[in-house]
Amino acid sequence: MLITRLQLLTSDLIAQKEYYANVLELPTRLANQSVMVEAGKTHLVFTQAPPEWRGAYHFCFNIPENQFVQAKAWISERIPLLKDSKGNDEFQSNSWNAISLYFKDAAGNILEFIARHNLKNGSAELFDGNHILQISEIGLPAQDVIDFAKQVCQRLGVSVYQQDFNSTFTPIGDEHGLLILPAEGRVWYPNTGVPAQLLDVKVDVEVDGKEFKLKGIPYEIL
Numbered sequence: 001m002l003i004t005r006l007q008l009l010t011s012d013l014i015a016q017k018e019y020y021a022n023v024l025e026l027p028t029r030l031a032n033q034s035v036m037v038e039a040g041k042t043h044l045v046f047t048q049a050p051p052e053w054r055g056a057y058h059f060c061f062n063i064p065e066n067q068f069v070q071a072k073a074w075i076s077e078r079i080p081l082l083k084d085s086k087g088n089d090e091f092q093s094n095s096w097n098a099i100s101l102y103f104k105d106a107a108g109n110i111l112e113f114i115a116r117h118n119l120k121n122g123s124a125e126l127f128d129g130n131h132i133l134q135i136s137e138i139g140l141p142a143q144d145v146i147d148f149a150k151q152v153c154q155r156l157g158v159s160v161y162q163q164d165f166n167s168t169f170t171p172i173g174d175e176h177g178l179l180i181l182p183a184e185g186r187v188w189y190p191n192t193g194v195p196a197q198l199l200d201v202k203v204d205v206e207v208d209g210k211e212f213k214l215k216g217i218p219y220e221i222l
Contacts, residue, residue: 001158001177003042003135004211007202008057009049010035010107016046019106023078025129041134046107055199058180058188060100060112060137063127068099068115070127075113079103082110084190091190095162098175102190110188112137116175137171137178138203139188140219141196145170145181148219152179155221156207177205179214 010016013035020037021028027038037044039061049055063071072090075081081089082102091100100114114136123131142148149170153159161171161178170181182188182196202215213222 001173002206003177005043005204007045010046011049015106040132055197056108056194058110058139062133062136063113064121064123065115065117065119066122067127071113074127119175137180139180141182141184143184145183149181
């Protein structure tokens with residue numbers, strides 16, 4: 001599954017434009033009250049939130065599977081890394097055969113770099129923003145995770161990733177694209193203090209050549 005386009009709200013378009021252009025070094029432009037970011041294979045769009053809006057999303061970027069050390073050095077010179085309660089700032093997953101780090105953007109969204117060793121996407125070049133390959137995860141909190149997860153699996157023809165359905169956390173898809181379904185209120189990893197909220201989002205995905213759109217709140221699959 002490929003996340004081809006992701007549209008999110010933000011309170012400060014200019015701050016987001018500067019962050020994604022200068023910190024992550026991604027092609028970025030401001031147009032029609034939106035910030036357009038080219039994140040590898042994914043079009044990331046921020047639109048202006050209403051004045052009273054408050055919220056933070058979680059999404060994740062795939063990086064070359066052999067460049068985690070370089071990516072960590074590169075991003076940690078630009079922005080502080082998030083740590084867990086023990087002070088760790090890198091996180092190995094044996095079941096996913098992957099390693100991750102986390103940081104925040106200008107709006108307080110929880111961002112992640114993940115090197116997925118099952119993917120043959122290694123690079124011999126020095127890591128920079130050009131090696132951000134795509135957005136491979138977007139968090140979609142739900143009040144009833146299992147029910148929503150089953151709806152998504154049935155509609156898109158995809159499966160739960162590397163586990164069974166779980167009422168507090170269920171990932172759906174594959175290494176190229178995952179919809180991360182936590183229970184509403186669950187704090188985003190690692191030790192961020194930021195609860196998963198039901199926020200307006202638009203996600204375009206491609207599954208086996210078929211295109212789907214998911215938007216909400218409440219979530220709707222088209």
